[in-house]
Amino acid sequence: MARSTYRFREHTLTPDTDNPTLHTMECQACGQASSDSTDPRDGTRWAADHFKANPGHPTYQEHIERSYRFEPGAWQ
Numbered sequence: 001m002a003r004s005t006y007r008f009r010e011h012t013l014t015p016d017t018d019n020p021t022l023h024t025m026e027c028q029a030c031g032q033a034s035s036d037s038t039d040p041r042d043g044t045r046w047a048a049d050h051f052k053a054n055p056g057h058p059t060y061q062e063h064i065e066r067s068y069r070f071e072p073g074a075w076q
């Protein structure tokens with residue numbers, strides 16, 4: 001009877017630097033959001049402007065989108 005041998009390769013989940021990390025700031029009062037940006041300061045500026053125009057909207061949430069990729073490692 002034939003026997004199969006299975007080999008497994010170790011993989012490591014690492015940040016995918018081909019895809020930039022994107023930051024978006026979202027107003028918790030009305031749901032409006034800044035456009036995606038690789039610079040987190042853009043969202044901070046957007047929130048400052050939004051708060052100036054809407055003093056009743058003091059709370060925000062930053063969304064960060066970071067890509068990951070499994071990189072093959074050593075055979076085991």
Ligand SMILES: [Zn+2]
Nearest residue numbers: 027029030057
């Ligand atoms: Zn708002």
